[in-house]
Amino acid sequence: MSWIDWAIVGGYLAFMIFDGIRMTKHTSGVDGYFLANRSLPWWAVGLSVMATQLSAITLVGATGQGYMDGMRFIQFYYGLPIAMVILCVTAVPFFYRANVFTAYEYLEKRFDVRVRTLTSFFFLISRGLGVGVVIAAPSVILSIVLGWNELTTIFVMGLSTTLYTMIGGVQAVTWTDVKQMFVIFFGLFVCLFVIVGKFPEGVSMGDGLHLAGAVGKLETVNWSFDLTEKYTIWSGVIAALFLFLSYFGCDQSQVQRFLTAKSVSEGRTSLLMSAFFKIPMQFMILLIGVLVFVFYQFQQPPMIFNANENAKYANSAEYKSLQADYEKAFEKRKLVATEYSTTNSDSAKQSYIEANQEFLAARKKGVDFVKKDNASFNDINYVFPNFVVQNMPIGVIGLIIAAIFAAAMSSISAELNALATATTLDFYRRLVNADATDKQYVFVGRIATLIWGIFACLVATQATNLGSLIEVVNKFGSFFYGSLLGVFVLAFAVKKANSNGAFFGLLFGIASVWVASNYTKIEFLWFNVVGCLVTVLAGYLISLIFPTKSIDISNKI
Amino acid sequence: MDENEQKLPKKNEVPDSWWYRVYFGVIVSTILVIFALWAFSQYFK
Numbered sequence: 288m289s290w291i292d293w294a295i296v297g298g299y300l301a302f303m304i305f306d307g308i309r310m311t312k313h314t315s316g317v318d319g320y321f322l323a324n325r326s327l328p329w330w331a332v333g334l335s336v337m338a339t340q341l342s343a344i345t346l347v348g349a350t351g352q353g354y355m356d357g358m359r360f361i362q363f364y365y366g367l368p369i370a371m372v373i374l375c376v377t378a379v380p381f382f383y384r385a386n387v388f389t390a391y392e393y394l395e396k397r398f399d400v401r402v403r404t405l406t407s408f409f410f411l412i413s414r415g416l417g418v419g420v421v422i423a424a425p426s427v428i429l430s431i432v433l434g435w436n437e438l439t440t441i442f443v444m445g446l447s448t449t450l451y452t453m454i455g456g457v458q459a460v461t462w463t464d465v466k467q468m469f470v471i472f473f474g475l476f477v478c479l480f481v482i483v484g485k486f487p488e489g490v491s492m493g494d495g496l497h498l499a500g501a502v503g504k505l506e507t508v509n510w511s512f513d514l515t516e517k518y519t520i521w522s523g524v525i526a527a528l529f530l531f532l533s534y535f536g537c538d539q540s541q542v543q544r545f546l547t548a549k550s551v552s553e554g555r556t557s558l559l560m561s562a563f564f565k566i567p568m569q570f571m572i573l574l575i576g577v578l579v580f581v582f583y584q585f586q587q588p589p590m591i592f593n594a595n596e597n598a599k600y601a602n603s604a605e606y607k608s609l610q611a612d613y614e615k616a617f618e619k620r621k622l623v624a625t626e627y628s629t630t631n632s633d634s635a636k637q638s639y640i641e642a643n644q645e646f647l648a649a650r651k652k653g654v655d656f657v658k659k660d661n662a663s664f665n666d667i668n669y670v671f672p673n674f675v676v677q678n679m680p681i682g683v684i685g686l687i688i689a690a691i692f693a694a695a696m697s698s699i700s701a702e703l704n705a706l707a708t709a710t711t712l713d714f715y716r717r718l719v720n721a722d723a724t725d726k727q728y729v730f731v732g733r734i735a736t737l738i739w740g741i742f743a744c745l746v747a748t749q750a751t752n753l754g755s756l757i758e759v760v761n762k763f764g765s766f767f768y769g770s771l772l773g774v775f776v777l778a779f780a781v782k783k784a785n786s787n788g789a790f791f792g793l794l795f796g797i798a799s800v801w802v803a804s805n806y807t808k809i810e811f812l813w814f815n816v817v818g819c820l821v822t823v824l825a826g827y828l829i830s831l832i833f834p835t836k837s838i839d840i841s842n843k844i
Numbered sequence: 845m846d847e848n849e850q851k852l853p854k855k856n857e858v859p860d861s862w863w864y865r866v867y868f869g870v871i872v873s874t875i876l877v878i879f880a881l882w883a884f885s886q887y888f889k
Contacts, residue, residue, distance in 0.1 A: 500888030507881035
């Protein structure tokens with residue numbers, strides 16, 4: 288990277304820390320520090336909702352997915368607008384008018400302290416580990432692609448975010464999220480235009496899309512009912528709907544966003560903003576990956592995008608021979624890609640499809656070679672950063688690295704803030720010291736942010752085998768998400784549900800997901816449906832069999 | 845609800861009937877977006 292790129296990244300980091308810290312003046316009192324006195328406008332909350340969800344690994348991973356697998360991943364988001372509408376009708380008014388700080392506090396009002404503590408505890412464990420991965424994933428990638436020290440990247444990203452989140456509270460989180468979203472959008476737009484500008488003369492964006500479409504990279508709707516297929520319109524509209532309901536409606540890192548809005552109406556508008564913009568935004572991110580694919584029809588991509596792995600085998604004779612076959616396959620594909628993009632004939636299209644298959648087979652041999660030593664090897668997340676560093680002009684590299692940092696920091700800050708809120712209010716205030724002053728609670732909130740920030744950095748440093756760690760965290764999250772949603776369905780919609788039903792229903796739900804994950808082949812997204820349905824059913828039956836005196840506040844709010 | 849749990853004033857709020865029209869609009873626009881994406885993929889197939 289040139290000094291201009293370094294200056295852009297350094298300037299971005301310095302401004303974010305300064306901008307976050309200057310929010311300290313708005314953080315007097317528990318309401319100010321944790322909920323911004325419920326004073327934020329819908330557009331800021333809406334951008335914060337989107338920024339929290341868009342982590343660096345989503346940005347980098349989705350562009351890589353666009354390159355390798357095309358647009359299919361977009362179907363995952365088709366259920367999001369429906370989830371937002373359901374949450375606008377249910378969760379937003381319920382939480383807002385109950386005047387709670389955390390989603391789990393509502394469960395105590397509806398059930399009892401056991402349910403609140405158990406759900407909050409699950410949130411702390413899964414999100415605490417999750418934020419470590421959110422830091423680790425981009426740090427490892429940036430370290431390899433840019434040659435930075437991994438530990439330095441982890442601590443620069445983790446501790447700078449911890450610093451402004453700790454001092455500025457939720458105000459700092461939201462207003463830095465807003466600016467970070469602008470950095471991300473600006474970076475993505477510049478990137479898109481630069482890639483199209485790098486196509487060979489005579490190849491337009493339309494020609495490029497025809498090339499991508501010919502090899503199935505632009506499939507956006509798959510009607511298959513196969514439950515073992517990951518991305519179909521049904522897994523998006525039904526299974527992902529449950530995931531989004533759970534994530535946006537029961538995860539404190541998202542619930543806290545709309546609780547800071549000025550009113551129920553502004554909270555609803557902020558979620559609907561995300562409903563409108565999420566699919567187009569995800570389309571643009573995947574499109575960048577597809578356009579990188581088109582670019583690499585005319586410029587040779589590395590056989591292995593992870594530079595460390597590439598260097599490891601550079602002197603191996605077998606690897607060199609695979610590399611030579613790969614280069615030959617590329618040259619052949621380049622020739623027919625050029626022919627197809629200029630003639631648009633059916634015969635050229637067929638030749639191009641065949642040449643692409645040969646090229647993919649040649650790359651697969653290289654990947655399989657690396658996999659002999661490292662079975663979980665996958666270089667999908669390296670495609671975009673590698674492309675940026677190798678092919679983008681000076682200045683744009685810095686901008687896109689800043690955008691990757693922005694995506695990471697916007698998620699980390701919201702998650703640390705939510706972890707600190709749950710720790711302070713669900714545990715410290717509820718179970719340890721109910722009579723402290725506002726000043727003391729804010730102090731505990733700051734200390735909790737610092738401790739969670741350090742914990743997340745330490746988890747990130749231990750993420751040497753990142754693939755398996757992500758799997759563990761995702762699995763743990765999926766155990767929890769659907770079942771937690773089930774508890775909230777019991778709270779909102781089942782009048783007869785009581786605390787015994789909610790508490791043991793949750794445990795049954797988690798157990799059912801464990802069974803589904805170990806004894807069936809259904810895809811991860813469907814675990815959320817299983818967990819939710821079992822929790823609701825078990826919770827309802829337990830409530831009927833073991834009735835307790837339970838406070839029904841759902842119809843009073 | 846006790847004193848600490850009193851409802852917040854319904855400031856700047858619009859009637860539910862208006863929101864139902866908005867929700868309907870969101871669902872319709874989502875269907876249109878999915879249709880547009882499907883048409884996009886068919887055009888470049």
